[in-house]
Amino acid sequence: MTEIPEHLLKRSRAAKGKGDDAPSAAVTPAASSAPAAAAPAASGPPAVAAAAAAIPKDAAPEPAKPEPHYIQAAKARKKMPIWAFMIVLALPIWAISFAGTMQEVEVEDELFIESAALYTSSGCAGCHGAGGGGGTGYQLSGGEVIKTFPAPIDMMVHVARGSAAIGGEQYGDPNREGGARIAGNRGNMPAQIGALTELELELVIFHERTALGGEEFTSAAYLEWMEHLRERIEEGDEHEIEIDKLLACADPAQTPGATGEGLFDDEGNNICAGPHFEAGEEIAAG
Numbered sequence: 001m002t003e004i005p006e007h008l009l010k011r012s013r014a015a016k017g018k019g020d021d022a023p024s025a026a027v028t029p030a031a032s033s034a035p036a037a038a039a040p041a042a043s044g045p046p047a048v049a050a051a052a053a054a055i056p057k058d059a060a061p062e063p064a065k066p067e068p069h070y071i072q073a074a075k076a077r078k079k080m081p082i083w084a085f086m087i088v089l090a091l092p093i094w095a096i097s098f099a100g101t102m103q104e105v106e107v108e109d110e111l112f113i114e115s116a117a118l119y120t121s122s123g124c125a126g127c128h129g130a131g132g133g134g135g136t137g138y139q140l141s142g143g144e145v146i147k148t149f150p151a152p153i154d155m156m157v158h159v160a161r162g163s164a165a166i167g168g169e170q171y172g173d174p175n176r177e178g179g180a181r182i183a184g185n186r187g188n189m190p191a192q193i194g195a196l197t198e199l200e201l202e203l204v205i206f207h208e209r210t211a212l213g214g215e216e217f218t219s220a221a222y223l224e225w226m227e228h229l230r231e232r233i234e235e236g237d238e239h240e241i242e243i244d245k246l247l248a249c250a251d252p253a254q255t256p257g258a259t260g261e262g263l264f265d266d267e268g269n270n271i272c273a274g275p276h277f278e279a280g281e282e283i284a285a286g
């Protein structure tokens with residue numbers, strides 16, 4: 001791929017013809033002996049001709065397997081110039097930092113605004129504190145909820161089915177700092193199946209992990225999840241929570257009843273809820 005610009009450069013120099021004092025030996029002979037318009041290409045050195053012939057081949061799109069539209073959207077977004085990308089990245093951070101100090105959020109990012117509003121309207125704030133500092137329920141802020149659930153998917157299952165369904169069982173990171181969590185030890189986390197849609201569940205968890213929990217969200221996997229969430233907010237996605245699908249994606253070592261077998265569409269794409277980290281990738285990688 002990287003040779004193409006160089007060859008195109010040579011071609012354009014050759015096409016410009018006589019006026020150009022092109023330094024390349026490959027181009028000069030063609031340019032100086034150019035009585036006919038077609039001559040440069042025909043009599044050009046083999047390297048140039050071969051490269052020119054190779055260009056259409058390279059440019060032809062490969063028959064790629066179809067991907068979910070949100071993954072395509074996430075990839076398309078990466079084609080933005082880097083400065084534009086940095087601005088997009090900066091918007092949510094402003095939204096967070098402004099939220100604490102000002103009456104109204106100045107920069108509007110649907111994702112952060114919707115998820116923060118849901119955290120309050122669906123009752124989470126009442127038991128866990130507006131800033132996640134804890135109350136009836138555990139503290140979520142200061143990295144506490146990330147210690148319990150290194151991956152968002154296990155947290156989704158826990159919030160969806162609540163703690164009564166697994167009373168007395170261990171959940172979350174078995175090596176959690178301060179000891180592994182046991183469901184029911186602190187009271188009852190009410191199940192959210194039926195109360196929240198699947199999208200709403202993902203949104204409150206996004207809010208608790210990033211805005212409250214302080215989790216990094218700059219990894220490619222996280223940004224892709226965020227893009228997917230934004231699209232579903234726009235679409236008005238109202239799918240119900242399907243606990244079996246969450247359990248298929250969760251980690252059996254952290255979530256009672258999880259199978260860890262994954263969830264795939266007909267093309268074999270991973271369609272588990274939440275960010276899709278590569279094997280070995282740091283969950284909270286920046």
Ligand code: HEC
Pocket residue numbers: 119122123124125126127128136137138144145148155158159163172181182183184185186187188189190192204205208
């Ligand atoms: C009625 C109070 C109440 C409400 C409302 C509530 N929680 Fe909880 N939550 C709790 C309690 C109590 C626990 C601890 C339960 C236990 O010991 O099993 C808990 C536990 C949790 C945990 C596990 C944290 C850890 O580190 O183990 C998470 C995550 C959580 N809640 C998220 C939420 C979210 C998201 C919402 C809003 C959709 C919510 N909670 C609403 C009371 C509540």
